[in-house]
Amino acid sequence: MGTWDTGHFDNDTAADFSGRIDETPEAGKEAVIRKALEGAIAPTDYLDSDEAVIAVASAALVASQCPGGEPVTTAYGPDKPLPVLATDLRPLAVKALDAVLGEDSELRELWDDAGDKEWAPGIARLREVLVAAAG
Template structure:
């Protein structure tokens, strides 16, 4: 995994996901996010690091539209604007992040082995924003 920092888009997989979002027609961008969030939320198998990174990036995009969410301003995020996302993506994003933080997640395993706590703190912040916006 090509990773250069702990941010939600600071790895090759998330940057590739941003490109995929940008390449989708505007009306299909929400579906791109929903697909990766659903996969991470519902998989009972081992969640590989790419799928985990996609889910984190998608959750960050959903959270950016929530009260208290941070705008995605990194050069590695999508360049094209997202439509207003449906609120039903918020609890799905929380479940996806739970999958990323689960015991069957390669991404979590890699960050845990690194000893760097900033990544997990960033995920916790995303979950707080998404959970608060869910109600």
């Protein structure tokens, strides 16, 4: 995983995902985000780090449209604006982040092994915004 910082888009996989979002016609962008979130929830044994990274990026995009959510302004996020996303993505994003932070997540293990103290709190803040918006 080519990672340069703890931000939600600060790695090669998330940056590539942003490009995929930009290349997708507007009517299909929500489906790409939904599929990424569902992909993090689906594994029954171990969540691969690439799937987790894409879920985190997707959750950040959903949260950016929530009250209190931060806009995605990084150069590694999508360049094109997103349509208004369905509100049912918010609880799905929470479940995806729970999987990312779970015991069976390769991404969490990688950050834990690196001894980083910023990544997990950043995910927790993102989750708080989504929980509040999900009602």
